Every structure is written in structure tokens, then in C-alpha cells.
Amino acid sequence: MSRLAAKFEELSKSGRKALIPFLTAGDPHPDFTVPMMHAMVEVGVDIIELGVPFSDPMADGPVIQKASERALAHKMSLRKVLNAVAEFRRKDDQTPVVLMGYLNPIEAMGYEDFANAAQRVEIDGVLTVDLPPEEADFCVSLLKERGIDPIFLLAPNSNEERIRKMDAAGSGYIYYVSLKGVTGAGHLNTADVEERLKLIRANTQLPIGIGFGVKDAETAKTVAHLGDGVVVGSALISKIEANLDNPEQACSEIVDLLKAMRAAMDE
Amino acid sequence: MTQHYNLPDERGHFGPYGGKFVAETLMGPIQELEEAYLRYMQDPEFLTELDADLQHYVGRPSPLYHAERWSRHLGGAQLYLKREDLNHTGAHKVNNTIGQALLAKRMGKTRIIAETGAGQHGVATATVAARLGLECVVYMGAVDVARQSLNVYRMKLLGAKVVAVESGSKTLKDALNEALRDWVTNVDNTFYIIGTVAGPHPYPAMVRDFQTVIGREAKEQCLTMTGRLPDALVACVGGGSNAIGLFYPFIDDASVKMYGVEAAGDGVETGRHSAPLCAGRPGVLHGNRTYLIEDDDGEIIETHSISAGLDYPGVGPEHAWLKDSGRAEYVNITDDEALKGFHDLTEMEGIIPALESSHAIAYTTKLAPTMPKDSIIIINLSGRGDKDIMTLAQREGIEL
Numbered sequence: 001m002s003r004l005a006a007k008f009e010e011l012s013k014s015g016r017k018a019l020i021p022f023l024t025a026g027d028p029h030p031d032f033t034v035p036m037m038h039a040m041v042e043v044g045v046d047i048i049e050l051g052v053p054f055s056d057p058m059a060d061g062p063v064i065q066k067a068s069e070r071a072l073a074h075k076m077s078l079r080k081v082l083n084a085v086a087e088f089r090r091k092d093d094q095t096p097v098v099l100m101g102y103l104n105p106i107e108a109m110g111y112e113d114f115a116n117a118a119q120r121v122e123i124d125g126v127l128t129v130d131l132p133p134e135e136a137d138f139c140v141s142l143l144k145e146r147g148i149d150p151i152f153l154l155a156p157n158s159n160e161e162r163i164r165k166m167d168a169a170g171s172g173y174i175y176y177v178s179l180k181g182v183t184g185a186g187h188l189n190t191a192d193v194e195e196r197l198k199l200i201r202a203n204t205q206l207p208i209g210i211g212f213g214v215k216d217a218e219t220a221k222t223v224a225h226l227g228d229g230v231v232v233g234s235a236l237i238s239k240i241e242a243n244l245d246n247p248e249q250a251c252s253e254i255v256d257l258l259k260a261m262r263a264a265m266d267e
Numbered sequence: 268m269t270q271h272y273n274l275p276d277e278r279g280h281f282g283p284y285g286g287k288f289v290a291e292t293l294m295g296p297i298q299e300l301e302e303a304y305l306r307y308m309q310d311p312e313f314l315t316e317l318d319a320d321l322q323h324y325v326g327r328p329s330p331l332y333h334a335e336r337w338s339r340h341l342g343g344a345q346l347y348l349k350r351e352d353l354n355h356t357g358a359h360k361v362n363n364t365i366g367q368a369l370l371a372k373r374m375g376k377t378r379i380i381a382e383t384g385a386g387q388h389g390v391a392t393a394t395v396a397a398r399l400g401l402e403c404v405v406y407m408g409a410v411d412v413a414r415q416s417l418n419v420y421r422m423k424l425l426g427a428k429v430v431a432v433e434s435g436s437k438t439l440k441d442a443l444n445e446a447l448r449d450w451v452t453n454v455d456n457t458f459y460i461i462g463t464v465a466g467p468h469p470y471p472a473m474v475r476d477f478q479t480v481i482g483r484e485a486k487e488q489c490l491t492m493t494g495r496l497p498d499a500l501v502a503c504v505g506g507g508s509n510a511i512g513l514f515y516p517f518i519d520d521a522s523v524k525m526y527g528v529e530a531a532g533d534g535v536e537t538g539r540h541s542a543p544l545c546a547g548r549p550g551v552l553h554g555n556r557t558y559l560i561e562d563d564d565g566e567i568i569e570t571h572s573i574s575a576g577l578d579y580p581g582v583g584p585e586h587a588w589l590k591d592s593g594r595a596e597y598v599n600i601t602d603d604e605a606l607k608g609f610h611d612l613t614e615m616e617g618i619i620p621a622l623e624s625s626h627a628i629a630y631t632t633k634l635a636p637t638m639p640k641d642s643i644i645i646i647n648l649s650g651r652g653d654k655d656i657m658t659l660a661q662r663e664g665i666e667l
Contacts (some may be wrong), residue, residue: 005463055566056440056552058447059290065434077564103288103551108565123591130551155292157454162294178291247440 003096003124004149004172007046008207008228017069017265018173018229019044019220020209021236021258024051024067025084026076026110028240032247034087039251041095043258049127049231052081052101059129061184063234066241074085078105078114086121098125098151098172111142119146127151140169154175156196156201160203167204173229178212178228184234186215193226216257217264224265232261272518274588279468279555282591284584287467289554293447296454301469303374306478313369320365321480324398327362329481331488331645332511337615344498344638346631347640348648349485349513358621358650359481359509360391364460366477368395369457378402378457382446384411384439384505385575385623386418388462393427403427408438411575418654436569439579442555463506464583467554475657478512485645486516493643500523502633502647503626504542504597505577507586509649513567514595524596527586528630530572531599541570543582544590544597557584573602573658574622576650604629606662609652621650624660631643 001009011018021040025033037048053071057064078101085097097137099118106114106128118126133140133152142151149172154163156179166174178193194208200208210223211231223230236254243250276283280331287297304661307313321327329350338346353360364381371379379396381403383389383453385458389405396403405422409431412419435441443466448461454467464471464478489497500517502510517523529542540546543558550559552567560568600608605622608629613619620628624647631646638644652659660667 055435056444058444058553059451061448062434069435072566077566079564082295104567106560106562106563107550107556108561108563129290130554132287132289132291132294133287134294135288153291155290155295157295158291159295162291177292180454182448 002147002149003258004047007096008173011046017224017227018046018209019258019265020047020049020229020231021233022049022051022233023083024053024064024071024237025236026053026071026074027067027071028247029153030074030076030080030084030245033084036070036254037088038091039255040258041092043255044262045258046191047096047229048100049098049100050081050085052078052099052105054102054105057102060192061182061234063184063237063241067237070195078109082117082121085123089122093122096124098127099123100127101129103128103131111139115142115146115148118148123148125149125151127153129153133165136169143204144171151175152198156180159244160199163200163203167206170206173207173209174200175231176200176208176210176227178210181212183212188219188223190222190226217260220261221264221267230261230265272550274585275468275472279472279590279614281585283549284587285310285468285471285555285559287554288551288556289467290451292451292454293467293538294451297467297469298373301371302472302482304469305548306543307370307373308568313373314541317366317369317432320369323640325361325365326353327480331485331492332654333492334616338611338635340615341632341635343635343640343645344379344642345640347489347497347634349481349645351481351509352618352624352648352651356391356394357653358387358391359478359512360388360462361394362480362512363409363462363474363477363508364388364391364395367458367460368399368401371401372399374458376456376458378404379460380404380406380446380449380457381460381462382406382439383462384442384578385654386411386415387576387654389427389429390418390421390425392420392460393425396427397425404449405429405443406432406449408432408436408442410437411439413659415654417657435655437582440567445619463508464511464585465506465555470645471555471585472507475511475585478508479515481512481647482510482514482516485513489643489645496520496523497643497645498522498638499526499634499644500526501526501631501644503528503577503623503649504544504582505530505579505623506581507583509647511583511585511617513647514589518594525589525593525594526630526634527597528626529597529599530574530577530626531601532571534601535599539571540599541577541579541582542599543600545599549587552581555584557581557587573605573662574626576621576623577626598630600626600629608632609659618648619652620648621652622655624649
């Protein structure tokens with residue numbers, strides 16, 4: 001059983017939901033990333049989604065776009081993200097780490113090289129925003145052969161056929177994008193999400209992480225009731241953006257927000 | 268090469284290129300678009316309306332003009348210009364925007380978005396949106412907004428909202444990113460008119476199909492005027508829509524050579540260029556796999572060309588396939604060479620070409636002298652140069 005599957009099983013047994021923070025690797029500086037990941041684990045997060053910066057982040061809103069630009073300004077790259085995970089693993093061989101990004105850096109590195117390196121540093125899952133299952137056969141088998149979960153997105157306009165496609169191609173969990181739009185946008189419509197989740201559950205047994213629109217402890221709690229995990233990204237990155245001259249402050253604000261979310265989700 | 272060229276396949280692939288590399292939210296909309304496109308391209312009523320618009324609104328067919336003086340001057344092949352510069356709005360772009368806007372209307376979409384580099388596609392989109400009474404938002408890199416202020420004003424006059432994109436390199440690729448973000452957010456009422464043969468399937472095939480009117484006319488005109496097929500075709504390639512529009516109807520005619528001319532900027536060897544087919548490698552960007560200008564880590568590199576319309580790090584996936592298969596040859600022309608081509612045609616034929624098209628003109632000045640006097644080259648004069656006068660004057664140190 002993969003570390004992700006085991007994690008969701010453990011959570012399910014204790015009646016808890018996964019708290020899944022997203023962090024763009026290398027933002028605001030490459031030295032920030034690994035200590036921040038450890039600090040997140042201390043607060044009690046369950047899985048870390050580590051963003052691989054890309055020059056053209058088409059599905060991201062302004063907050064994560066700027067995070068990518070800051071990371072790239074420090075020459076962050078897919079290889080360096082893999083190195084960061086290796087460094088993280090020296091102290092933590094428990095917390096599942098999922099890489100989230102776009103296809104081109106993987107294509108440039110070479111699919112096989114990437115899959116081997118990801119296995120070596122014990123990456124647990126790979127979520128590639130612009131790689132739908134239709135184009136993913138090759139990549140999915142390379143990852144699965146190495147015990148890495150390919151994670152796919154579902155959107156509010158995904159029909160049943162597509163849900164079944166994700167169910168067949170993906171493993172670990174499914175990331176449900178709760179609204180039409182880019183990361184960091186808009187407000188969550190709880191009733192809509194609830195309705196969609198029924199359709200999704202009817203077509204897959206995989207755990208569902210819900211992201212987009214999770215801003216604070218209250219929305220985290222609401223979303224936790226709907227799915228199996230809560231993904232929070234832009235709300236955390238905003239803390240980095242607000243404290244560019246003071247990364248320690250950014251770290252402590254992120255920790256505080258995650259603490260509040262954890263507490264609200266466990267109530 | 269198969270005997271009858273029939274790409275893309277049903278999944279939108281040209282060999283290893285093309286495809287649908289988009290976020291999940293866009294899979295539904297591009298599926299919906301593909302269905303509408305396949306249906307209406309077979310619908311006699313739609314095609315009749317499209318033809319009528321091309322004739323009465325765009326002014327087609329555009330002439331095929333024998334540039335005798337320029338031919339004599341170069342002393343080789345006979346040169347025929349396909350005059351897309353004479354279209355309404357001044358370039359080939361409108362062939363595609365007319366088609367996509369009619370589709371949008373059929374699909375019940377009330378809002379049009381587009382990306383633009385030089386502003387030609389933005390103007391062509393704003394034009395058809397005005398005519399059909401559709402809301403129109405055009406995304407344009409902040410750098411391009413500054414260097415193409417005339418087209419920005421034209422779009423505004425036509426009722427479009429122009430959004431200056433401040434992210435990334437603030438040029439065409441970033442405008443495309445922003446348009447995709449808008450589309451993801453407003454998929455229900457919005458139709459995204461992509462201006463070139465890039466993007467996810469069905470765009471590369473659909474934009475090509477709307478642009479093939481160029482090649483169909485050129486073939487018929489050439490046969491009528493000379494009694495035979497041309498020996499070579501020359502067209503500039505940024506995204507590659509004018510080139511594929513000319514090439515496509517000739518792909519099965521093995522005797523017709525095809526030359527796509529990329530922008531070498533300061534020279535391919537300087538790294539400051541926009542020539543992915545000549546100097547890039549395959550990757551995935553903006554929904555398709557194609558040749559890209561990128562660094563070793565797969566990050567897209569800023570491009571350079573004097574011509575804003577060629578200033579793009581990718582290229583249509585069908586061109587990637589035509590290159591690999593050897594059916595078309597891709598060459599490049601520097602800024603300086605393009606400027607010389609611009610002046611040559613202006614002085615010798617009284618035709619002021621767009622800087623984009625000037626790349627094709629410049630390559631022709633190299634190619635024509637190597638060919639016999641009874642051979643024929645068709646050059647796609649994809650746009651007129653009025654929009655470039657300020658750029659040119661500035662470059663040549665002239666104050667207007």
C-alpha cells in the first residue's frame with residue numbers, strides 16, 4: 001500500500017480529514033522550503049503538495065503565479081525540487097509528499113529520468129495540471145511501476161465519464177477543484193460542492209481532496225465535512241507575499257493559519 | 268508520408284505532436300467546441316454563410332499577383348504574391364476570426380475572448396465581435412500594448428476591452444496564459460478565439476481549416492494563370508496559421524516544395540530569436556506538444572523578433588510534424604534581412620508588407636535566384652505593413 005493510501009486509511013479510522021498544504025518550492029527563497037515543510041508537519045498536516053515552479057502557470061491565479069516567478073528568479077527547477085525532497089526525507093520518512101506542477105519540466109527532464117529520481121527521493125504522488133488521462137498513459141505506467149500515485153484533477157464540469165477515467169488512471173486521491181477558475185479565486189459554494197461530491201463518490205472509491213477557495217479555518221472546516229481532505233494553497237502563499245522581507249514572519253503566519261485550520265477540522 | 272495526408276488523428280495528434288494538454292476544467296469546453304466544429308464544418312448552411320462573409324465582408328478571393336519587376340530583378344523563379352494584405356483588417360487573421368465567431372454564435376456564446384501579440388488578431392477579433400454584437404475582451408502583453416498602441420486604439424474603437432497582461436515576460440505567450448485563465452473562469456458563456464494553429468485540439472485543425480481558403484484559392488489561381496502547380500511555397504511562421512493555410516491544400520502534391528520562414532531576430536546563434544523549429548526542441552505548452560524555445564529545465568525562454576506577430580516561443584504542432592516528416596523545410600531570417608525584404612518589395616512593387624510577411628519576402632530573395640526562370644514560387648503576403656511604420660521609423664532613427 002502506498003504511503004498516501006495508508007495515510008487516508010489511518011485518517012478514516014480515526015474519523016479525521018487530511019489537511020494538505022501547498023507550497024511553491026523555492027519561494028521566496030530555496031532555503032525556505034525544507035524548514036517550512038518540517039514546520040508544517042509539526043502543526044499536524046497530513047500530506048504536503050510541493051509546487052514545481054513553471055514559467056507559464058496557466059491554471060494559477062496571481063498569487064501562485066508570483067510565487068513561481070519568485071522561485072524561478074532563484075533558478076529553482078524540477079531537479080532542485082527533487083533535491084529539496086531528498087533533504088526533507090533525511091528527517092522525515094513518514095509524511096507523504098506530492099509534486100504538483102505542469103508537464104513541460106518533466107518532459108524536458110525525460111519521463112523515465114524523472115520517475116526514477118522521484119522514486120529515489122520517495123515522492124509519493126505526482127499531480128500534473130496539464131496532463132489529462134487522455135495523454136497520460138505512458139507517464140502513469142512509469143509512475144505506478146515505481147509505486148508513485150498519479151493524482152488527477154476533477155472540476156465542477158467533469159461528467160461521469162470523466163470521473164470514471166480519473167478513477168481508472170489515478171490512485172492515492174483525487175483532487176477536486178471546487179470552482180471554475182484559477183487557484184486563489186472566488187468563493188466556495190458549499191451546496192454545489194456537496195452535489196458534485198455525490199456524483200463523484202458514486203463513481204470512485206478514491207479519497208477526495210478538495211481545493212480552490214479554502215481561505216481560513218472556517219472554510220477548511222466546511223470543506224472537511226464534504227471530502228476526505230482539504231487542500232490550501234493561495235491563502236498560505238499570500239503570507240509569503242505579504243512578508244517578502246521577513247521570511248520568519250511568513251513561516252510563523254503560515255504555521256498559525258494551519259494550526260487554526262487543523263483545530264477547526266478536528267472539532 | 269502517407270499518400271493522402273489526413274492528420275490530425277481523432278485524438279488531435281500530428282504524429283507525436285498536438286494533443287489536448289489542458290487542465291480538467293477546459294476538457295469539457297474543448298470537447299464541446301470539437302463537436303460543434305465537426306458538425307458545422309459539414310453543415311451546408313454554415314459553410315454558405317461563411318463563404319458569403321468571406322466574399323462580401325473580407326473581400327475574397329484575394330488576388331494572386333505576378334510580381335514581374337521583382338522577379339526580373341532577382342533573375343530566377345517567377346514570383347507570385349498571395350495578397351492576404353488586401354483583406355479587410357489588413358491580414359489573413361480575419362479568415363479565422365470570421366469562422367470562429369460564426370461558430371461562437373451557433374454555440375450560443377455571448378462573450379468572445381482572444382489573445383494578441385502585434386494586435387492584428389485582436390483587431391480581427393474585435394472587428395467580427397462588433398459586427399455580431401458580441402462582448403469582446405482581448406488580452407495583450409503589457410510590452411506589446413506599449414509597442415503597438417495604434418492597434419490597441421483600433422480595438423477600443425471597435426468596442427473591445429483590452430487587458431494589458433503584466434505577468435511573466437508580458438508578451439504574447441503571457442497573453443495566451445491569461446486568456447486561458449479567463450476561459451477557465453468563464454467557460455459557460457465564453458468562446459475563446461485562438462489566433463493561430465496552436466492551443467489544444469481542435470484549435471490547430473480548426474484554425475487551419477478556416478485558413479486553408481488561402482491555399483485553395485492560390486492553387487486554383489495559379490492553375491488558371493499559369494496552367495500548372497507552383498514549384499515552391501514560401502510563408503512566414505510564428506504560430507504558423509498563414510503558412511499552414513497556404514501549405515495544406517498542396518501537401519499531397521509532392522512536387523511542390525514548402526518553406527516556412529521563422530524569425531531569427533538578432534540571429535539564431537545569439538539566442539535572441541523566435542525560431543523554435545530551427546533552434547528549439549519538443550515540449551508541451553499551451554495545450555499541445557510542439558517545438559519550443561526553452562531552457563534545460565523546461566522553462567520557456569523569452570523570444571525576440573522585430574515583428575511582434577512572430578514573437579512566440581512555440582509553433583503550431585502540424586508544422587512540427589511537417590518538419591520531422593520532411594514534407595516542409597523550415598528556415599530563418601534575421602531582423603535585418605527582414606527589413607531589407609520590406610524595403611525591396613516596397614520600392615520594387617509598390618506594396619508595403621507587414622514585418623511578419625517581410626521574413627517570407629527576404630527568404631524569397633535567397634531562394635528565387637537558385638531556381639530556373641520558368642519556375643514558380645507563391646509567397647504568402649500575409650499582411651500589410653501600415654501597422655509597422657512606427658516601428659520601422661524608430662528602428663531607422665527617423666522622427667515622424
